Amino acid sequence: MKDYEELFQKIDQWAHERGIDHADPRVEFMKMVEEMGELSDAYNKENHAKLVDSIGDLQVALLIFCKLIGVDHYQAVETAYHEIENRIGKTTADGVFIKKSDIKSSDEKGKQ
Numbered sequence: 001m002k003d004y005e006e007l008f009q010k011i012d013q014w015a016h017e018r019g020i021d022h023a024d025p026r027v028e029f030m031k032m033v034e035e036m037g038e039l040s041d042a043y044n045k046e047n048h049a050k051l052v053d054s055i056g057d058l059q060v061a062l063l064i065f066c067k068l069i070g071v072d073h074y075q076a077v078e079t080a081y082h083e084i085e086n087r088i089g090k091t092t093a094d095g096v097f098i099k100k101s102d103i104k105s106s107d108e109k110g111k112q
Contacts, residue, residue: 008063008073015064025068031061 015021020028035058042050066073089099 011060011063012067015067020064021067023068025065028061028065028068032058032065035061 012021035054039051039054039058041047042054063073066076087099089097089103091097
């Protein structure tokens with residue numbers, strides 16, 4: 001974990017040196033959208049090297065965006081985990097997880 005925190009600090013310093021840490025958050029948000037498109041392209045083309053690069057770029061952009069909008073990225077991930085850690089449901093053959101509450105909603109619709 002310590003190495004990860006050191007990496008976050010280096011990313012923060014990199015952004016600071018370039019003035020990105022005080023930029024308009026909308027710019028960084030658009031950067032995330034751009035990186036998501038590149039990630040999709042790399043995945044669809046089965047380009048592993050570009051996939052790794054795009055995932056890294058997306059994470060860097062997300063970390064900077066979090067700082068710009070005042071969200072602690074670690075706390076956000078931790079909160080999300082605690083929300084899902086005890087979630088029950090089922091996973092389809094395609095690997096899609098469906099929450100139990102959504103399964104009940106689907107079953108009720110089928111009965112109507």
